[in-house]
Amino acid sequence: MFLADAHCDTLTKALGAGEGLYDFGGHLNFRRLTGAFDGCLQFMAIYYKARPGGMSGLAHDALDFFDNQARKNGHTVRRILCRDDLEADLRGRVGVLLSLEGGELLDGSLENLRAFYERGVRSVCLTWSVRNELGDGTSVEEPHGLTDFGKEVVREMNTKRMIVDVSHASPPTFWDAVELSAAPVIASHSNAYGIYPHRRNLTDAQLRAIGGMKGFVGFNMYPEFIAGGEAGEDMMIRHIGRMLDMAGEDCVGLGCDFDGIERTPDGYGSVSELPKLYRRVEKEFGTDVAAKVFWGNLVRVVKEILG
Numbered sequence: 267m268f269l270a271d272a273h274c275d276t277l278t279k280a281l282g283a284g285e286g287l288y289d290f291g292g293h294l295n296f297r298r299l300t301g302a303f304d305g306c307l308q309f310m311a312i313y314y315k316a317r318p319g320g321m322s323g324l325a326h327d328a329l330d331f332f333d334n335q336a337r338k339n340g341h342t343v344r345r346i347l348c349r350d351d352l353e354a355d356l357r358g359r360v361g362v363l364l365s366l367e368g369g370e371l372l373d374g375s376l377e378n379l380r381a382f383y384e385r386g387v388r389s390v391c392l393t394w395s396v397r398n399e400l401g402d403g404t405s406v407e408e409p410h411g412l413t414d415f416g417k418e419v420v421r422e423m424n425t426k427r428m429i430v431d432v433s434h435a436s437p438p439t440f441w442d443a444v445e446l447s448a449a450p451v452i453a454s455h456s457n458a459y460g461i462y463p464h465r466r467n468l469t470d471a472q473l474r475a476i477g478g479m480k481g482f483v484g485f486n487m488y489p490e491f492i493a494g495g496e497a498g499e500d501m502m503i504r505h506i507g508r509m510l511d512m513a514g515e516d517c518v519g520l521g522c523d524f525d526g527i528e529r530t531p532d533g534y535g536s537v538s539e540l541p542k543l544y545r546r547v548e549k550e551f552g553t554d555v556a557a558k559v560f561w562g563n564l565v566r567v568v569k570e571i572l573g
Contacts, residue, residue, distance in 0.1 A: 267303055267304055267541060267544060267560065268303055268304055268305050268306065268307075268356070268560065268561040269299070269302070269303040269305075269306045269307070269308075269520070269537075269540060269560055269561065270306070270307040270308075270519060270520070270560065270561045270562075270563075270564035270565050271306070271307070271308050271309065271484070271519075271520045271521060271522055271524075271537075271564070272309045272452060272454035272455065272482065272484035272519065272520065272521035272564055273309050273311055273365075273367075273433070273454040273455035273484060273486075273521040273522065273523050273526070274293075274294050274308060274309065274310060274311065274522065274523065274524045274525055274526065275311055275313055275367070275523070275524070275525045275526030276290060276292060276293070276294045276295065276310060276524060276525040277310040277311065277312060277328060277331070277332055277364075278311065278312055278313050278314070278328055279292055279525045279526075280292070280295075280331075280335075280525075281327075281328055281331045286335060286338065287332075287335045287339065288335075288338070288339050288342070290525075292524070292525040293522075293524035293525050293527075293530065293535070293536045293537060294308075294522075294524040294525055294536065294537040296339055296342050296343065296360050298536060298537050298538045299360050299537060300342060300358060300359075300360060301538065302537060302538045302540065302541060303540075303541075304357055304358070305355075305356035305357045305358060305359055305360075305361075306356065306359070306360045306361060307346065307352065307356070307361045307363065307561075307564060307565060307568070308360055308361065308362055308363070309362075309363045309364075309365050309389065309454060309521075310332070310362050310363070310364055310365065311365045311366070311367040311391070311526070312324075312325050312328040312329070312364070312365070312366050312367065312371065312387075313366075313367035313368060313394070313526070314368075314371070315394075316368065316370040316394070316396060316398060319373065320373070321370050321371045321372075321373050322371055322372060322373040322375070322378045322381075322382075324371070325366060325371045325382065326385070329364070329382075329385050329386070329387075332362075332364065336362070342358075342359060342360055343359070343360055343362055344356060344359050344360070344361045344362070345361075345362060345364075345386055346361045346362060346363040346388065346568070346572075347386060347388065347572070348572050348573065349568075349569045349572050349573055352565055352568060352569055352572075353569075363388050363389060363568065364385075364386050364387045364388060364389075365387065365388070365389035365390065365391065365429070365431065365454070366382065366387055366389070366390045366391065367391045367394060367434075368391060368393060368394035368398060368434075369390060369391075369392050369393060369398050369399060369400035369401070369416065369419060370394070370398040370399065372390075372399070372400075372419065374399045374415060376418060376419065376422055379419060379422055379423070379426075380422075380426075383426050383428060387428075388428055388429060388572060389428060389429035389430075389431055389452075389454070390419070390423060390428060390429075390430070390431060391431040391432075391433055391434060391454065392412075392416065392419070392420075392430065392431065392432060392434075392435055392439065392443060393434050393435050393436070393439060394434050395434050395466075397409075399413060399415050399416070400412060400413060400415060400416030400419055400439075401413055401416045401435060401436070401438075401439035401442070401443075402435075402436040402438065402439050403434045403435060403436055403439070404434055404435070404436055404465045404466050405465070406436055409436035409437070409438050409439065410436075410438055410439075411436075411438035411439050411441065411442035412439055412442040412443060412446065416439070416442075417442070417446060420443055420446050420447055421446070423447075424447060424448045424449050427449070427571055427572050427573045428571075429449075429451075429452055429567075429568065429571050429572075430443055430447050430449065430451045430452070431451070431452050431453065431454045432444070432451050432452070432453050433452075433453045433454045433455050433456045433466075433484075433521070434466070437469075437472075440472060441475075444475050444476075444479065447479075449570075449571050450476075450479045450480050450481035450482070450567055450570065450571065451476065451479065451481045452476075452481050452482040452483070452484070452567060453468060453472075453476060453481075453482070453483040453484065453521075454482075454484050454521040455484050455485075455486040455521030455522070455523045455526075456468045456483055456484070456486060456491075456521070457485060457486050457491045457492060457505045457509070458470075458473065458504075458505045458508035458509050458512070459472075460508050460512070461492075461501070461504050461505045461508050462491065462492060462493055462494060462501075462505070464490065464491050464494065466486075466491050467491055468483065470508075470512045473508075473509055473512035473513040474512050474513065476513050476517060477512065477513035477514040477516075477517045480516070480517065480567070480570075481513075481517060481567060482517055482518075482519060482563055482564055482567040483509055483513055483517060483518055483519075483521075484518075484519050484520050484521020484522075484564070485502070485505060485506050485509065485518070485519070485520050485521060485522070485559075486521055486522065486523045486527075487502075487522040487523055487524065487527060487530055487531055487534060488523055488527040488528075488529075488530075489527075489529055489530070489531055492505060492531065496532065497531045497532070498531055498532045498533070499531065499532070499533065499534075499542075499543070499546055501531075502531055502543065502546075503546060503547070503550055506518065506547060506551075506559065507550070507551070510551065510555065510559075515551075515555050515558060516558060516563055516566070517563060517567075518558075518559055518563060519558070519559050519560070519561075519563045519564045520540075520559065520560065520564075522537070522540075524536070524537055540560075544556055544560050547559055547560070
C-alpha cells in the first residue's frame with residue numbers, strides 16, 4: 267500500500283521541538299511512514315504565524331533544518347522537485363514535497379518566491395486563516411479576494427510550475443485563484459461544508475470547481491472540521507463520500523494535517539493508523555477508488571503541474 271498526503275506540519279513542529287524527522291514524537295515521522303506503507307509522497311509544510319517582517323527568514327531556517335535532515339536520512343528521503351522524481355521508485359522511501367503555508371512567508375516579494383523555488387519549495391498555500399499580502403483567509407470578516415500582489419504570485423507560480431494551494435483561503439480569494447490559475451489548484455487539507463458547516467470546509471460549489479479543473483482536495487483529519495468536536499470513522503467517510511460526489515473520484519485524496527491539529531479522530535492517533543482508513547474506504551467505495559484516494563489522485567495532479 268502506498269500513501270500520498272498533501273499536508274502535514276511535522277517539519278516545523280520538529281524544528282521547534284529540537285527533534286529529528288525520523289523519530290519525531292508527534293503524529294508523523296519518517297519511521298512511521300516507512301513502517302506503515304510501501305512508499306510515500308508526503309507534502310511537508312513550513313508554517314509560522316504572521317508577524318511584522320522577517321517571515322521569509324524563518325522559512326529559510328526551516329529549509330536549512332530540512333536540508334540537514336535529508337542528508338541524515340538520505341536512504342529514506344527523496345525530494346520531489348519534478349515529475350521524474352515521482353516516476354522513480356519510491357518503494358521504501360518518503361518522497362517529500364516542500365510547501366509554504368501562508369503567503370506572508372514571502373514578505374511581499376516575488377524574488378523570495380523565486381528563492382524558495384530554487385531551494386526546493388514546490389507548493390504555496392496562498393493564505394493561512396488571516397489576511398496577508400496575497401489575499402484573505404477564512405477567519406477574515408468581510409473578506410476580499412486576491413490582491414494585485416497575490417495575482418502576481420499566482421501567475422509566477424504557474425510560470426514556474428508550482429502548485430497553487432487554496433486551503434485556508436476565503437471564498438473571494440478561492441474564486442479569484444480558481445479563475446486566474448492556468449493550472450489546476452489544490453485544496454491540500456479541507457473538508458466538505460455540506461457535511462459539517464465549518465468555515466474551513468469547502469462548499470459543494472467549491473468542490474465542483476476543483477473537480478472541474480481536474481485539481482485536488484485532501485481530506486483533513488481535524489475533528490473540529492469533521493464534526494465540530496469528537497469525530498469517528500463514520501463521519502470521516504461521510505466527508506470523503508461528499509467530496510467524491512462533488513469533486514469526482516479522480517480529484518479527492520488525503521491532506522491529514524498531522525502535527526498541525528490539536529487532536530485526531532477516534533482511533534487515528536498517528537499516520538500509522540491510516541491503513542485502517544484505506545480498508546474502510548475500500549469497503550465503502552471500492553478498490554479502485556481507494557487506490558486513487560490514497561495515492562493516484564495526488565500523484566496525478568503533482569505530475570501534471572510540476573512537469
